[in-house]
Amino acid sequence: MAAILEIENLQTQFFTSAGTVRAVDGITYSVNHGETVAIVGESGCGKSVSALSILRLIPDPPGRVVGGHIRFMGLDILALSDAEIRKVRGRRIAMVFQEPMTSLNPVLTIGRQLTETLEHHLGMGREASNARAVELLGMVGISDPQRRLAQYPHHLSGGMRQRVMIAMALSCEPELIIADEPTTALDVTIQAQILELMRDLSKRLGVALIIITHNLGVVARYADRVNVMYAGKIIEQGSALQIYHQPSHPYTLGLLNSVPRLDRPRQAKLDPIEGQPPDLTRLGAGCAFQPRCRFAVTRCAQEIPPLETVSEGHVSACWRRDDLGEKMRDAS
Amino acid sequence: MSVQQALPPGGPPRGSAETIQKGDVLLDVRDLKMYFPVTEGIVFRRTVAVVKAVDGISFQIRKGETLGLVGESGCGKTTTGRCILQLERPTSGEIIFEGQNLNDLDARALRPLRRKIQVIFQDPYSSLNPRMKTGDIVAEPMYVHGIEPDAKARERRVEELFSVCGLSVKMIDRYPHEMSGGQRQRVGIARALSLNPEFIICDEAVSALDVSIQAQVINLLEDLREEFGLTYLFIAHDLSVVRHLCHRVAVMYLGKMVELADCDELYDNPLHPYTRALLAAVPVPDPAIEAKREHQTVKGEVPSPMNPPSGCVFHPRCPLAVESCGRKIPEFREVKPGHWVACTET
Numbered sequence: 001m002a003a004i005l006e007i008e009n010l011q012t013q014f015f016t017s018a019g020t021v022r023a024v025d026g027i028t029y030s031v032n033h034g035e036t037v038a039i040v041g042e043s044g045c046g047k048s049v050s051a052l053s054i055l056r057l058i059p060d061p062p063g064r065v066v067g068g069h070i071r072f073m074g075l076d077i078l079a080l081s082d083a084e085i086r087k088v089r090g091r092r093i094a095m096v097f098q099e100p101m102t103s104l105n106p107v108l109t110i111g112r113q114l115t116e117t118l119e120h121h122l123g124m125g126r127e128a129s130n131a132r133a134v135e136l137l138g139m140v141g142i143s144d145p146q147r148r149l150a151q152y153p154h155h156l157s158g159g160m161r162q163r164v165m166i167a168m169a170l171s172c173e174p175e176l177i178i179a180d181e182p183t184t185a186l187d188v189t190i191q192a193q194i195l196e197l198m199r200d201l202s203k204r205l206g207v208a209l210i211i212i213t214h215n216l217g218v219v220a221r222y223a224d225r226v227n228v229m230y231a232g233k234i235i236e237q238g239s240a241l242q243i244y245h246q247p248s249h250p251y252t253l254g255l256l257n258s259v260p261r262l263d264r265p266r267q268a269k270l271d272p273i274e275g276q277p278p279d280l281t282r283l284g285a286g287c288a289f290q291p292r293c294r295f296a297v298t299r300c301a302q303e304i305p306p307l308e309t310v311s312e313g314h315v316s317a318c319w320r321r322d323d324l325g326e327k328m329r330d331a332s
Numbered sequence: 333m334s335v336q337q338a339l340p341p342g343g344p345p346r347g348s349a350e351t352i353q354k355g356d357v358l359l360d361v362r363d364l365k366m367y368f369p370v371t372e373g374i375v376f377r378r379t380v381a382v383v384k385a386v387d388g389i390s391f392q393i394r395k396g397e398t399l400g401l402v403g404e405s406g407c408g409k410t411t412t413g414r415c416i417l418q419l420e421r422p423t424s425g426e427i428i429f430e431g432q433n434l435n436d437l438d439a440r441a442l443r444p445l446r447r448k449i450q451v452i453f454q455d456p457y458s459s460l461n462p463r464m465k466t467g468d469i470v471a472e473p474m475y476v477h478g479i480e481p482d483a484k485a486r487e488r489r490v491e492e493l494f495s496v497c498g499l500s501v502k503m504i505d506r507y508p509h510e511m512s513g514g515q516r517q518r519v520g521i522a523r524a525l526s527l528n529p530e531f532i533i534c535d536e537a538v539s540a541l542d543v544s545i546q547a548q549v550i551n552l553l554e555d556l557r558e559e560f561g562l563t564y565l566f567i568a569h570d571l572s573v574v575r576h577l578c579h580r581v582a583v584m585y586l587g588k589m590v591e592l593a594d595c596d597e598l599y600d601n602p603l604h605p606y607t608r609a610l611l612a613a614v615p616v617p618d619p620a621i622e623a624k625r626e627h628q629t630v631k632g633e634v635p636s637p638m639n640p641p642s643g644c645v646f647h648p649r650c651p652l653a654v655e656s657c658g659r660k661i662p663e664f665r666e667v668k669p670g671h672w673v674a675c676t677e678t
Binding site: 160190214215217219244254258260261263270276 | 405513545577596599617629634
């Protein structure tokens with residue numbers, strides 16, 4: 001399958017009074033047609049910034065994409081003019097944000113927010129866009145769509161608002177949807193409804209999905225491929241099965257050991273990762289995970305490990321990958 | 333160092349189900365109701381509706397036990413906790429703590445009991461006073477209740493609490509904004525422990541934390557439970573964390589309790605269709621297992637508690653519902669020893 005999005009050595013930095021924050025520090029990955037790719041990591045690891053960089057939504061100042069390439073269907077995203085990127089945003093790459101409460105405009109009706117995109121990008125007239133808006137709301141499972149068009153976001157529940165966001169994202173039939181923590185603010189039963197809906201639509205319409213999340217269960221259920229991020233870098237990359245069954249980076253292993261399991265009786269205490277995530281303005285010379293890593297050796301504090309192949313399609317950035325592979329797998 | 337050695341020792345939660353069942357009942361909640369009036373008008377205020385946030389729930393917690401209280405937003409689990417803390421005066425029902433009904437006591441009589449019941453809140457960003465140093469935050473309850481009146485002794489006690497909770501003593505002089513979320517939550521825990529409570533209500537105490545930090549705080553809560561013989565009411569929406577930490581679990585839906593059972597029994601053999609739907613909705617972190625699981629989602633959304641459905645409150649969304657479910661409120665009955673459920677069709 002052909003890659004529709006290729007990101008190469010992307011670097012996004014924020015220039016603050018406290019110093020330069022290397023929020024995204026040289027990440028490379030691709031997304032194929034109709035595929036679901038997950039980006040996993042904890043708060044502040046750069047996962048959202050990497051997504052905003054794709055749409056050129058980084059506030060400048062203080063932030064800027066300082067290096068790398070983003071190629072989307074033959075377009076060099078970083079070289080496009082403002083007018084050109086506006087034709088991509090929402091039209092060919094759509095975004096679903098985390099907070100359905102704050103990312104809809106509270107003073108415009110649901111209908112207006114949906115038709116605005118249609119009129120702007122597809123040049124539809126008022127009537128055609130209204131009809132299409134009704135169709136879209138029906139598609140994402142909102143009952144009585146005709147009446148909803150005249151309602152405001154505060155009339156809707158959190159789950160409904162998130163459905164409206166998805167309807168807006170789908171409205172121009174984009175080739176790629178980026179969903180940034182699409183269900184974090186929602187209850188579990190609603191989370192399941194929304195994610196099943198997104199998967200259905202992506203399979204049926206062939207839309208590629210990038211899901212950004214910290215929920216390892218969601219990744220296991222929905223992702224084809226997984227990028228694990230830590231301190232602005234991708235530290236492990238592979239298929240979902242590879243990442244969960246043969247974790248090859250101590251951080252991935254630590255994350256998997258940190259989550260209690262719903263499907264098993266409790267066996268022992270959790271095995272957390274000790275310490276705190278690093279301050280991105282003060283990273284040392286070596287691997288950013290080294291201060292928290294129980295496998296660290298001297299070399300880890302001196303040189304940054306590159307991503308190297310573990311098996312086909314599976315890469316990891318750890319100096320001790322080969323020595324520790326077996327032990328880590330036994331432990332998981 | 334091998335991985336096996338690195339793992340901390342530990343087994344199932346200490347205090348097996350049997351030993352705890354023989355223990356004394358610490359807290360007995362009987363038919364608790366908390367209704368909030370919805371009013372209209374400024375000059376002539378009139379009640380136009382009633383939100384039945386908690387509508388007749390009963391449960392007991394034994395000494396040393398951890399009871400999980402789960403459910404989705406708006407099901408009344410936090411209100412239940414606030415009623416036990418007497419932050420709300422319940423509409424009716426009894427909350428019997430160590431033989432005394434808290435609802436009958438006035439503010440003065442409550443004060444000695446408040447020392448024994450403490451709370452850890454969800455959001456470590458808004459539950460600490462940003463203008464106080466964390467050391468003072470932890471010392472304040474002792475000052476208020478007149479324990480450790482001597483300032484020096486209080487200081488020593490704060491240092492002790494900081495180290496018990498895994499905080500460096502140097503942080504006593506820091507303000508909350510200088511700390512990470514996990515560290516702040518530890519300050520909240522130290523504050524709850526400062527009065528040597530017997531019973532702690534953890535209201536979504538680990539929900540706001542990142543996975544790796546969450547695991548640290550869960551382990552801390554377990555260590556403290558063992559060290560100080562604490563009893564917890566663990567309010568949470570994360571069912572995986574509840575399975576890990578609790579002895580028994582109660583499931584709430586729209587102000588009612590729908591199921592109550594021992595932890596493993598509830599997860600392995602859920603009886604109420606809502607419990608089943610909740611469990612099925614939680615994805616498991618293993619793609620091989622996920623590929624085999626059925627992904628049937630429950631339809632619809634939680635109705636408004638201002639206008640709950642008649643009969644069984646879950647019937648409009650229930651896959652098992654029959655015609656009588658809309659008319660008759662199902663009795664909360666014991667179907668197996670220790671396993672209670674409010675459903676006629678299961």
